[in-house]
Amino acid sequence: MYILKKHILLGVLMMFCMIVKAEDPGTKFDPQRFQVALEQFIVKEACLSPQESAQFFPLYREMQNKQRAIFVQMRGLRHVDTRDDKASMDAIHKQDELELQMKKIQQTYHNKFMKVIPAGKVFLVIRAEEKFHRQAFRRAFDRR
Numbered sequence: 642m643y644i645l646k647k648h649i650l651l652g653v654l655m656m657f658c659m660i661v662k663a664e665d666p667g668t669k670f671d672p673q674r675f676q677v678a679l680e681q682f683i684v685k686e687a688c689l690s691p692q693e694s695a696q697f698f699p700l701y702r703e704m705q706n707k708q709r710a711i712f713v714q715m716r717g718l719r720h721v722d723t724r725d726d727k728a729s730m731d732a733i734h735k736q737d738e739l740e741l742q743m744k745k746i747q748q749t750y751h752n753k754f755m756k757v758i759p760a761g762k763v764f765l766v767i768r769a770e771e772k773f774h775r776q777a778f779r780r781a782f783d784r785r
Contacts, residue, residue: 679773686769687762696757697766704750711743 681703684694714735721732754763 661766675777679770682773683766683769686772687765689758689762689766693758694764697754698758700753701766704746707746708743711739711746715739 680694680698683701684688689697718732718736718739723729723738751763751767754766759768
């Protein structure tokens, strides 16, 4: 359960970082530049060859698109009136359901990744993604 929460927290942080300004306070966030930087970081950290990258990143982007759809639904839960116990209970159940869906997406795509690159490199990709998002999150708050 700890790992599930850790991955979900990192995913939420990733989406938060995508909203936060990128390089300096005067520059708007550029999602394409963020994606390129993320992919370059993953390639370097996981030592992906050009052939592995060509097979891996289309699947990775597909997974990210599915995750974004879940994040949009999660973001909608921010507006629940916490004074309304019924609405709060429904939001808790929905949040739990969405977190499980997120984990299922990750599990499905991790299995797909292991069909195109070795499991050791998939593990390095997962760690690299977490590291990249932690660094981006830290940089975003260091600028404030």
